[in-house]
Amino acid sequence: MTKNILAVNNISKNFGKFKAIDNVSFSLQKGDIYGLIGSNGAGKTTIMRLITQLSPLKVGTISLFDKSINQQALRHVGSVIETPAAFDKLTVKQNLKLIAIQRGINNQDKVKQIIKFVGLTKKVNTKAKNLSLGQKQRLGLAIAILPEPDLLILDEPINGLDPSGIIEFRSLLLKLNQEKQITILISSHILTELYQVSTRFGFIYNGRLIKEITKEELDKVNRSGLLVTVDNVAKAAQIIDTEFQNKFTVIDDQRLLIHSLDIDSSELNKHLVMNNVSVISMTKQERSLEDYYTNLIGGQENA
Amino acid sequence: MLNQLRTDFYRLSHTWGIYITFACTILYAAMIVINNVVGGIMVTGDSMAKLNSNDIWTLKNGLNAATLSSSLLVYLFIGIFVITIGYEFSQKTYKNTLVSGITRSQFIISKYLVMLINIFLLTLIYFITSIVSGLICNRSVGTSWSNLLSQTINNSIVIAFFISIVFGIAILVLLLTSSNVAGSIFIVVFPVIISVLNNIANWTWLKYIDFFSAAMKISLKLVTNGQLWNYVIVSFVVLLATIITSTIVIKNKEL
Numbered sequence: 126m127t128k129n130i131l132a133v134n135n136i137s138k139n140f141g142k143f144k145a146i147d148n149v150s151f152s153l154q155k156g157d158i159y160g161l162i163g164s165n166g167a168g169k170t171t172i173m174r175l176i177t178q179l180s181p182l183k184v185g186t187i188s189l190f191d192k193s194i195n196q197q198a199l200r201h202v203g204s205v206i207e208t209p210a211a212f213d214k215l216t217v218k219q220n221l222k223l224i225a226i227q228r229g230i231n232n233q234d235k236v237k238q239i240i241k242f243v244g245l246t247k248k249v250n251t252k253a254k255n256l257s258l259g260q261k262q263r264l265g266l267a268i269a270i271l272p273e274p275d276l277l278i279l280d281e282p283i284n285g286l287d288p289s290g291i292i293e294f295r296s297l298l299l300k301l302n303q304e305k306q307i308t309i310l311i312s313s314h315i316l317t318e319l320y321q322v323s324t325r326f327g328f329i330y331n332g333r334l335i336k337e338i339t340k341e342e343l344d345k346v347n348r349s350g351l352l353v354t355v356d357n358v359a360k361a362a363q364i365i366d367t368e369f370q371n372k373f374t375v376i377d378d379q380r381l382l383i384h385s386l387d388i389d390s391s392e393l394n395k396h397l398v399m400n401n402v403s404v405i406s407m408t409k410q411e412r413s414l415e416d417y418y419t420n421l422i423g424g425q426e427n428a
Numbered sequence: 429m430l431n432q433l434r435t436d437f438y439r440l441s442h443t444w445g446i447y448i449t450f451a452c453t454i455l456y457a458a459m460i461v462i463n464n465v466v467g468g469i470m471v472t473g474d475s476m477a478k479l480n481s482n483d484i485w486t487l488k489n490g491l492n493a494a495t496l497s498s499s500l501l502v503y504l505f506i507g508i509f510v511i512t513i514g515y516e517f518s519q520k521t522y523k524n525t526l527v528s529g530i531t532r533s534q535f536i537i538s539k540y541l542v543m544l545i546n547i548f549l550l551t552l553i554y555f556i557t558s559i560v561s562g563l564i565c566n567r568s569v570g571t572s573w574s575n576l577l578s579q580t581i582n583n584s585i586v587i588a589f590f591i592s593i594v595f596g597i598a599i600l601v602l603l604l605t606s607s608n609v610a611g612s613i614f615i616v617v618f619p620v621i622i623s624v625l626n627n628i629a630n631w632t633w634l635k636y637i638d639f640f641s642a643a644m645k646i647s648l649k650l651v652t653n654g655q656l657w658n659y660v661i662v663s664f665v666v667l668l669a670t671i672i673t674s675t676i677v678i679k680n681k682e683l
Contacts, residue, residue: 177527179683200529210520212439219442227435227528268524 128155129191130276130308131176136185138171138332145171147332148185153276153308158298160319161312162418163329169312170207172329173280176310177204190275200228203274205282209265213254217245217264220253221271228272235271243267244293258285262294270301277301279311283318291318298322320414328421336421341372344384347412351383351390352376353397354405361402368396382410432530432538436512440546445507452504453550457557460497461490462565467497486570487562491579494558495647498587499619499640501554502594506615508546509595513539514608522683533675536599540671543595548588555580583647590643593663594618596670603677636662 131153138146146168153159161169174180176187178199189198211220221236240249243263248256256264262285269277279298283291299322301307313319319326326343328336344350350373355361358378365373365383373383383393390407397404440446460466464485485493516522516539526535559580569576594615602611622638625631635641642659645651651659 174683177523179523179526181680181682196526196529196531199527202527204523204527206523208520210523212515212521213519214444215439215442223435223439224524224528226438227431227525229431272528 129153129188130155130157131310132186132188132191133172133176134186134188136172136175136182136187138168138175138180138182138184145332146175149329149332149334150185151327151334151337153310155275155308156302156306157325158302158309158311158323160323160326161310161329162316162319162326162414163312164422167329168332169329170280171332173204173206173278173310173312176278177202177206179206200272201275202278203269203272203276204278204280205262205265205269206278206280209261209268211253211261211264211268214252216250216252217256217267218249220264221267224268224271230272239267239271242270243297259287259290262286262290266294266297270305270307273305275306275308277307277309277311279309281313282311283313283315291315295322316414316418326414328418330422341384343414343417344386345374347417348382349411350385350409351388351393352380352406352408352410353383353393354380354407355397356403356405360400361397364396364400364402365393369393379405386411429530429534429538432525432528432534433542435525436538436542440508440511440542443511445511446546449504449507449550450553453501453554454557456497456500456504457494457554458561460493461485461558461561464493466493467500484567485562486568487559487576488570488579490558490562490567491555491576491583492648494555495583495587495644498551498554498583498644498647501551501587502591502615502619502640505547505550505591505595506612508543508550509598509615510608510612512542512546513599513602514611517602517606518608526683532678533671536671536674536678539599540592540596544588544592547591547595548584551588551591552580552584555584579647586646587643590639590663593639593667593670596667596674600670600674600677603674603681606681637666639663 129152133152134150136146136149137144149168149172151159161172163169171180175182176194178194178196187194190201192198212223215223217240218236221239225236240246243266245260245263245267248260253261253264262282266279266282269279283294286294295318298309298311302309311319311323320340323340325337325339327334338346353361356379358375358381362373362375362381365371365381369388371383371385371388373381375381386409394404394407516525526532530538559576597618598611598614601614602608605611619640622634626634626638626641636659642663646656646659
């Protein structure tokens with residue numbers, strides 16, 4: 126049975142007459158990386174602030190780990206909301222030691238491990254105020270993951286990172302999700318990055334959750350994947366099914382679409398040829414998350 | 429909450445501001461005793477004259493002078509307020525603190541306690557410095573050592589407690605205004621306003637919230653037992669109301 130890590134039910138939030146969040150519901154199961162997508166002011170940060178109780182919740186309910194949200198449940202949550210927060214005058218190490226004391230973590234090695242994990246080893250004795258924006262993001266992430274949370278909430282964590290930082294950050298998130306089984310709720314404007322890490326997506330528009338979709342469904346809708354043209358599609362389908370376990374759609378008697386761009390195409394080619402299936406062509410077919418988002422939002426604006 | 433107290437003490441111990449406050453406190457106490465001067469915003473000419481009438485101060489005179497001058501301690505200790513809770517809001521680190529598992533009320537109480545303990549320790553250091561300075565000047569005790577030491581402890585407790593009430597109200601001001609500066613200004617202005625109102629208005633109840641005068645009167649045993657309880661009850665009620673209101677405000681605040 127999948128475990129509900131977070132359940133947001135019919136939450137709404139008004140700032141004066143402005144309706145920032147309008148009856149939003151969604152849930153995260155263990156292991157999800159849920160990407161919240163929306164333009165500036167759509168309500169992504171407000172949702173995250175409501176979950177972490179930085180904004181008082183008046184309408185709707187939020188459950189963490191199948192229990193109504195409270196301060197104790199928040200112990201199992203790590204978050205970086207809006208900007209990473211650290212004491213300017215303390216060094217990277219002191220800031221993390223502070224969090225260790227606050228969370229009752231006695232293992233001193235853990236601070237060192239986390240510093241290494243986020244790639245701040247060379248900045249260990251640098252004051253937080255002297256860190257670059259990217260380094261501050263890493264410190265923010267370190268602060269959030271030090272207590273080994275079950276749920277990580279990251280609001281625009283890629284902002285300020287250079288290209289290599291973005292790549293490292295992506296692998297960090299995947300490592301946290303896969304190795305430490307941390308469920309992640311993440312928002313970003315950089316949709317290509319969000320696409321690469323998320324397993325599910327929620328689209329927010331004017332405070333409403335207008336669409337939820339899994340990555341698999343998105344790829345299917347976008348018809349993204351590897352388009353394979355062969356002489357014997359039935360046999361090819363059988364081989365892919367038994368050898369690769371990837372989902373695919375047979376398009377016609379010569380073409381099939383594998384719903385994943387991660388498949389090793391040379392390995393696939395080798396297997397098909399070895400089984401006497403002639404491969405006529407293999408082409409990557411991509412429509413991006415951005416295309417999907419643009420269509421979705423365009424549809425809303427025209428509605 | 430214990431972890432939060434430990435966290436704040438760790439942070440304070442790694443901040444220059446607390447050591448500067450410590451040094452200033454020692455200098456201020458030494459200056460009073462060595463130079464035979466009394467200063468402070470609530471000190472009357474009579475009380476100063478009374479002390480100055482002694483040509484050579486004893487250690488007890490020095491302690492009394494330090495007590496009369498203690499109203500200025502509140503300004504020296506503003507750094508404690510800024511470092512303990514002001515930084516949390518100016519640097520938005522409350523976002524980390526408030527998801528660490530403590531409740532809003534625990535957050536407010538722990539911040540108050542950290543300030544109270546720091547104020548008490550620094551006040552104690554202030555009075556001990558006044559005694560040590562007197563000893564360096566080869567002055568006589570002027571009373572028994574046990575009296576002198578118990579007065580030192582008592583004065584430290586009373587003065588620290590009354591200063592802490594103003595700091596507690598400053599937490600509420602900070603939360604209401606979301607401004608570290610407003611909280612600090614409140615600490616600076618509060619004793620002056622009370623003192624001025626006390627001089628121009630005839631409100632007898634004002635003396636109960638004139639926390640600095642109350643601290644000095646109690647320390648110098650200028651109040652009767654009956655009045656003492658009035659001061660104590662009013663102070664505790666104000667403190668409790670401040671903590672409860674601060675908790676309600678932070679619970680309903682967009683952080």
